[in-house]
Amino acid sequence: MRPPIPRLVVFGIQHVLIMYTGCVSVPLIFGAAVGLDATDIAILISADLLISGVITLVQSLGIGRAVGVRLPIICGGTFASLTPMILIAHEYGMPAVYGSMLIGGIVGIPLAWLFAGLLKFFPPLVTGAVLTVVGLSLIGVAGGLIVGSDPESADYASPGNIGLAVLIMAIAVGILCLGRGMWRQLGVLLALVVGTAIAIPMGMYNLDAVGDAAWIGIPHPFHFGAPEFPVTAVVAMSIVMVVVFAESTASILALSEITGKDVSRGDLARGLTGDSISGILGAIFNAFIDTVYTNNVGAVATTRVFSRYVTATSGVILIALGLVPKLGAFVAGVPGPVIGGVGLIMFAVVAIVGVDTLRSVDLGDPINMTIASVAVGIGMLPTFIPGMFTKFPDSAQIVLGSGITLAAITAFLLNLVLNHTRLGEHARDALSHNPADPNQLSIGENDVAH
Template sequence: MTSPHPVDIRLPWHRLLMFGIQHVLIMYTGCVTVPLVFGAAAGLDKATVGLLISADLLVAGIITMVQSLGLGRFAGARLPIITGATFVAMSPMILIAKEYGLPAVYGSMLIGGLVGIALAWPFAMIVRFFPALVTGTVLTVVGVSLIGVAGGLIVGSDPKDSSYGAPSHILLAAVVLVIALVFTVLGRGVWSQLGVLIALIAGVLLSIPMGLVKLAGVSNADLFGAPHVFHFGAPQFPITAVVAMSIVMAVVFAESTASMLAIGEITGKKLERADLARGLIGDGLSALLAGVFSSFVDTIFNQNVGAVANTRVYSRYVTAVSGALLVLLGLMPRFGALVAAVPKPVVGGVGLVLFATIAVIGVDTLRKADLTDRVNMSIVAVSVGIGLVPVLTKGMFDKFPSSAQILFNSGIALAAATAFLLNLIFNHTKLGEIARGAIEPTPEADLSRR
């Protein structure tokens, strides 16, 4: 009898719960940041922002369960995937809100979701054009890009704030990182796999005497509360807004495809075209649900991809439990507020390990590509460089049209698009043969091929 793949193994319930909680703690801050930023930009009051957060968690939980367990043959990659609100949609949502109002934001999101579902299978057909050369490049850019996010959680987001870059916050993050490292590297069995969760708990305990754990919002939050259907009124469908949100879905698809291929690489699960298509349909479903519940388009959270690699717990039933917990948090705002009380420097400390792990996986994946071939090496170099431009040079594309900013401000999307197109041009056309014929191999390169 054939043993089940590690992705399909059901762990004991207590391990499912512990690992599920670990995933939620890792992704929670990134997930709720999107409604917080959008609410502030749209001029919404605190009560309305609270509703957005609840809706955000509810939809993220539903889609996480769909991606982990599957929805028949229709949707879900059946992989250990955590989904949450993506920043890719942030700029267009703000622009649409200011130009047409909030009903147009969620109307265009509904149509964008339908467009995404329709394009899922055609998009999945190009998976053969995502070899190790492309996926390794994208993963490297993802990991390096997210390190800046972890740093922002540690030092703060406002340089004018008196606590910005506080040495105590940096020291706290360093201690959390060391604890995670000790348990992950020196621990055995479940202690190694729970290293991130142990570090988070230790970080919270250390934060209490520092005054960083704020529980005022917990007591003020409602115990129960369900998101409202079409909270901002009947949806509207301006053509410009619909086109912008459809572009968003294409960018989200590029990111999700790379993330699913990464999960397949990490877990050793070979992905078929149908698996990718069902995963992309999950993204489309997130936009549909977001349009109904006034939430946000979801994508795969790469920090949790890093957690899967770091803990080596590949069971999709773990992330299904995480999805159920997110639904619970969405329906019980007080519990959500409790999770939100985890100080950002603590999350940033473990984030440094998890995000860097993704970059290392990317480098390891690139080892499977022939980088002694100068054409391949150039593809990687150009793609990494272009992908990191918007990350390292803030505001570079601010003067471009808003529709173009959707693509250009996403380093992950830029890296994926560049690597995909260059690989297509130089490895699947005669131009690649011409380029290689014009290059005389160096003695070193010739020796490396023997």
Template sequence: MSQVPAPSTAGSATRSTARHPVDQVLPPARLGLLGLQHVLVMYTGCVTVPLVFGAAAHLDTSTIGLLINADLLVAGVVTLIQALGIGRVLGVRLPVVAGATFTAVTPMILIAGEYGMQAVYGSMIAAGVFGLLVAVPFARAVRFFPPLVSGTVITVIGLSLIGVAAGLIAGTDSTAKDYAAPSHLALAGGIVLFIVLVNRFTRGFLSQLGVLLGLVGGALVAIPMGLTDFSSVGEADWFGVASPFHFGAPEFPVAAVISMCVVMLVTFTESTADMLAVGEMTGRTLSRRDLARGLAADGVSGVLGGVMNGFLDTVFAQNVGLVGMTRVRSRYVAAVAGGILVLLGLVPRMGEVVASLPGPVVGAAALVMFATVTAVGINTLRGAEFDATGNLLVVAVSIGVGMLPVVAPSIYHAFPAWVQIIGGSAITSATLAAFLLNLLFNHTPGRKRTRTGTGEGQGEGVVGPTAPDAAPPA
């Protein structure tokens, strides 16, 4: 009688020691192309933040160009940290790409108007230090920031920024001769239509470049309209690094620091959801320690951004989607993307070109981006339970409180400056309201129960599954 051969010990050993797809290094050519693809997908969203903030803070073109380069440089460094990791301290070690978060835009604009640019970057440094200190506790307390809270906040982020996009398109001075000029509105409308058509009638990678193509096409149309001025581009250097503390020694007003620390918590919520999603896509279950290291990298972005005149970074959802679409799981692809971002951040002339784009062009792209953020928030809220719970009221009150300073900017004018900074930020006020109301309705005795009688209501659910604490990967 024939015998079944025993399993090969060598083969079993090979399989057991095989690298996880996340840790595999692809051939150089593939690494380069896939890394570049990640940069192209996130580039527009990343540079939109300094463009919008610079315009709202009334900075000149050269200064906005400096912010763009600093933004790309910091995003590249943080992406490298996230992908490669630093010991047992920093980096989630997943194929994620970091970029400037829209969450910080409104608070930064308010702080710049009240205290100046030194306070903007001082409060960002403080928020970064705060992020480093609370990364581990936040990873353990992530259940207090469920889809109910994160979805509400993300929705308010998008809604609150649409007015900024409108200001770029129409102008901010209603008495100006060219305010809301029909030609400007037509240009912006054409760009929005172009982005829609690209997304509707193209497929794959090209469909993800709609916003970038819209910016390029809009700039070309704006040239014969006399809306462009690239005169400062020739004066910019090809290579260079922005000097630290460009606006002077940092300042730390208490209200500004509190506001930016709240922004950091919101950023943590965004990054947590995205890191968990990538963990599921790649088949690598994240422990709380993994999450904490990824969140700590967000904290580093605050410190580094504050010193280098950059911005707070979060894990970019666009690139999460790209991982799902391409099914490329190697974290070294993200590392290559980070290297490319660093190189772009060292080319001031490119930042100057982007900073010279006319307001209606940037505003049209920003309108689509901000409205998309709102839609993402609404989609996130689908993860919350609303039947037989108080969660609908949590969302309603939080959005109402958050939108008050948007529709009535001077509503807190009679209060001290620190109240105006905290309450006047739609994102800060909505976050505080959603967090506290979620605690009241879902984490106190006698809370309302769902139809299943579990009492969970998904208001107290976690953002996503995490594994028990485990030793971090080498």
């Protein structure tokens, strides 16, 4: 059902505000890492917003039966591509970055259909474990927005920043729990607006960048020169595409759980093809590979607004922000503690959706319990120990550096081996023939006995 236009606009703005910081962070980090000047970084930001808007539109509305999953999806530049893009830029130059991304996107189109063939191996046991990791991993992102990213900064972890975030959370919780109808659904946006209004007199909303930004900014194809195709770089970006598929699959299946819409192999393939198209368009217009943003999955779960026309409206807004840099600079001014306050709630919602998904699994089965536990444990390692894989080869870091990807691979492989092979059957036979001693006390019972 398509909501009235006023609701489409306000709900669409809500989604954009939620994803904006993460989206522009990708070009900001990449530009700084490869030594681009402010003008080139501004070009990357505009291109990133433009392509994100186009792919969000495609994923929400679809193009025939070729591309687009037709779910309430917001897409944006993925952090999974950052490390390989930076390494390629230092080794081969910017033309190789976008040449390898172009080939990666082209290769990804047939791979999307092959990858979607694995859908039956992503039961609630796998998706629940991955979603739990996704939500828990993102809590650190929300915390970073609240306290700041530079420990040397004077306002890092300041009581004012933390207090503002707590106030925003209180407002959001109040509206989400006590509000009715549209007011409750707009709880996140209202909290963002109130938080921004409070931040202005505190001097936390800096609008200087708005005056410096241009009114019109149209990305030029291959701004950094004709694309180049070093084999090593092409292989690396093709691997990145598969990693992005794993991330997007988890988010798409999460939305399937949240909205109650079943996702077929064809639906998933069309969604992953959208990721591939983002690689092709991103290469041409100097942007990045897009993935489904999990923070917006949390927004859908929190607000219970399931209309894909809302996210399509967000896509139109993102395109406008990409073409009008002054608007983008205005949105970029929203203080981190404000976004982090509402983000903390939404990211935790994703984790709880994962836990709820696992409730449908027989966790009394020790094999299922082991699969879920190991996947969550391994998936959280990169979050708790950020530099643990830095001494591994660069190609390995592409996969190992993402906790979400690690969780997905671990859960998928363990489920495949232990629930779809004779090994799992033998293990269950052994368990059924060697039941636990009914006279043996559990740990809890032993504690009570003493």
